[in-house]
Amino acid sequence: MGDSKRELLSGDEAVALAAFHAGVALGTGYPGTPSTEILETFSELGGHAQWAPNEKVALEVALGAAFAGARAIATMKHVGLNVAADPLFTAAYTGVSGALIVVSADDPGMGSSQNEQDNRHYAVAAGVPMLEPSDSQEAYDFALRAVEISERWKIPVLLRLTTRVCHSRTIVRSGAANPPSQSPNFVRDIKGRVMIPAYARPAGRRLRQKLAEIQAWNENCPLNRVIAGDDSFGIITSGISYMHVREAAPEASVLKLGLTYPLPTQKIRAFADGVKHCLVIEEGDPWLAESIRAAGIKVESKPAMYRFGELSVPRIKRILANDTTTEPAPVPGKPPQLCPGCSHRYVFEALHDADCIVAGDIGCYTLGVLPPFEAMDSCVCMGASIGVGLLPPEQARRVVSVIGDSTFVHSGITGLVEMAYNPPPTGHVVLILDNSTTAMTGHQEHPGTGRTLAHEPTGKILFEDLVRGLGISRVHLVDPSADPERLAKLLTESLNSEELVVIIARRPCLLIAGKIKEYDRAATQVCTEIQAD
Numbered sequence: 001m002g003d004s005k006r007e008l009l010s011g012d013e014a015v016a017l018a019a020f021h022a023g024v025a026l027g028t029g030y031p032g033t034p035s036t037e038i039l040e041t042f043s044e045l046g047g048h049a050q051w052a053p054n055e056k057v058a059l060e061v062a063l064g065a066a067f068a069g070a071r072a073i074a075t076m077k078h079v080g081l082n083v084a085a086d087p088l089f090t091a092a093y094t095g096v097s098g099a100l101i102v103v104s105a106d107d108p109g110m111g112s113s114q115n116e117q118d119n120r121h122y123a124v125a126a127g128v129p130m131l132e133p134s135d136s137q138e139a140y141d142f143a144l145r146a147v148e149i150s151e152r153w154k155i156p157v158l159l160r161l162t163t164r165v166c167h168s169r170t171i172v173r174s175g176a177a178n179p180p181s182q183s184p185n186f187v188r189d190i191k192g193r194v195m196i197p198a199y200a201r202p203a204g205r206r207l208r209q210k211l212a213e214i215q216a217w218n219e220n221c222p223l224n225r226v227i228a229g230d231d232s233f234g235i236i237t238s239g240i241s242y243m244h245v246r247e248a249a250p251e252a253s254v255l256k257l258g259l260t261y262p263l264p265t266q267k268i269r270a271f272a273d274g275v276k277h278c279l280v281i282e283e284g285d286p287w288l289a290e291s292i293r294a295a296g297i298k299v300e301s302k303p304a305m306y307r308f309g310e311l312s313v314p315r316i317k318r319i320l321a322n323d324t325t326t327e328p329a330p331v332p333g334k335p336p337q338l339c340p341g342c343s344h345r346y347v348f349e350a351l352h353d354a355d356c357i358v359a360g361d362i363g364c365y366t367l368g369v370l371p372p373f374e375a376m377d378s379c380v381c382m383g384a385s386i387g388v389g390l391l392p393p394e395q396a397r398r399v400v401s402v403i404g405d406s407t408f409v410h411s412g413i414t415g416l417v418e419m420a421y422n423p424p425p426t427g428h429v430v431l432i433l434d435n436s437t438t439a440m441t442g443h444q445e446h447p448g449t450g451r452t453l454a455h456e457p458t459g460k461i462l463f464e465d466l467v468r469g470l471g472i473s474r475v476h477l478v479d480p481s482a483d484p485e486r487l488a489k490l491l492t493e494s495l496n497s498e499e500l501v502v503i504i505a506r507r508p509c510l511l512i513a514g515k516i517k518e519y520d521r522a523a524t525q526v527c528t529e530i531q532a533d
């Protein structure tokens with residue numbers, strides 16, 4: 001990969017290649033399927049990529065670079081944009097001096113997510129232009145276009161991908177590298193970037209003016225294409241749905257939208273007027289259909305049952321036939337399981353045996369909810385295990401919050417601050433499962449591992465010191481695989497103590513333990529060489 005002009009790439013890899021060719025100075029993000037490979041590939045290509053503790057920080061770091069005139073990209077999965085929404089909305093006001101691409105990788109069908117929220121709504125709510133590629137070639141081309149749009153209008157741009165686009169491999173013809181002509185340089189612009197109300201009010205108006213200009217430009221933008229066909233039937237679509245539509249209805253006229261916010265309403269109206277029936281086919285919420293109808297254009301939309309799950313060629317054929325009968329149930333797959341010998345197994349055995357109420361979190365350990373453990377009672381979003389509410393005392397005494405190390409750094413620390421500040425009257429037990437990696441998304445590093453995205457040594461947060469620093473004195477360290485009896489004993493004692501207790505269950509993930517040794521060995525070698533020099 002790299003210099004070749006024609007290669008088979010996933011959408012994620014294509015975005016990374018475009019970022020590299022565009023001379024993006026900084027790629028930052030937090031892992032999350034299906035977005036993770038973008039930064040990993042960008043780093044392999046030689047780009048400056050780094051994991052942030054969470055998506056909010058990632059977006060803020062990228063914004064800072066874009067304030068200084070650099071091209072920057074922030075990557076995340078759809079729910080990550082909830083975490084990053086705060087800076088996103090106001091970054092639309094401040095705008096940027098360089099380019100800022102925010103990648104939201106949505107997961108319709110919830111292949112590996114806790115919900116299937118449709119992040120197209122964020123483009124409208126925050127007021128940022130949105131591009132939706134349909135395959136890897138477009139992922140490459142649109143990422144480059146996103147840089148152009150961002151620089152031209154000095155505005156963050158949302159590049160919205162979905163699982164199939166992120167992970168399917170299609171041929172990509174790439175162009176020559178085209179880095180920015182100027183080096184980053186921070187120029188002070190107090191009224192443009194300090195969003196006190198007096199400066200934010202005009203910034204809000206500037207944003208609306210930019211969006212009006214982009215909308216006018218979008219009317220003739222080549223990112224939206226008409227594929228001429230039978231004029232009795234037209235389909236308006238975007239993203240991956242376009243691929244399925246072409247296969248399911250090759251005879252139809254199609255308006256394929258690429259820059260989907262702000263919508264090119266005149267172009268859409270002209271298309272709809274030119275066909276007898278016009279149907280909008282889109283995955284997820286009926287966002288496109290409703291936006292088009294709101295502009296006074298008559299279009300039909302899919303039956304409500306197709307709002308859920310990914311679309312496919314057979315499902316689009318059903319939509320075209322207005323078939324609302326029950327769909328065939330998918331063939332049940334093998335349920336996922338914790339790896340044999342995984343240290344999380346010992347933790348969930350202990351929680352099961354102690355009959356705890358387990359406020360769970362997201363990671364490999366969420367599998368503790370399945371048999372044989374069935375030891376999890378809630379799991380909502382990253383960090384939610386710690387901020388649990390108040391139960392009647394007899395039940396509150398049995399509650400244990402269980403959170404992974406990456407998740408703890410991402411959004412568990414503030415929950416623990418809340419506990420130290422408003423201690424539960426019956427005490428509480430927080431169990432941090434420190435396996436020295438972000439296992440669930442493919443073993444990424446995080447600030448608790450002491451290694452960078454490229455697995456090189458860096459600053460390391462020591463959870464026990466951090467927790468003690470919050471004023472929590474009862475902190476225990478245990479290796480759950482080596483000493484399950486001690487873990488069980490600690491758990492019982494802690495539950496009975498009526499104090500706030502943090503237990504850190506530390507044992508590297510089995511699948512990464514060997515690699516960690518290699519990284520450590522490589523780091524020691526570098527240190528020795530430096531000392532010898």
Ligand SMILES: Cc1ncc(C[n+]2csc(CCOP(=O)(O)OP(=O)(O)O)c2C)c(N)n1
Nearest residue numbers: 032080362363364404405406407438439440
């Ligand atoms: C806001 C948000 N960002 C990212 C994700 C994807 N994700 C789910 S769990 C997880 C972290 C898992 O790592 P850890 O907590 O260390 O547990 P492990 O899998 O290692 O057991 C990530 C990145 C998500 N679900 N939500």
Ligand code: SF4
Nearest residue numbers: 339342364439509510
């Ligand atoms: S990948 Fe690691 S943490 Fe996840 S189940 Fe396997 S051993 Fe456990």
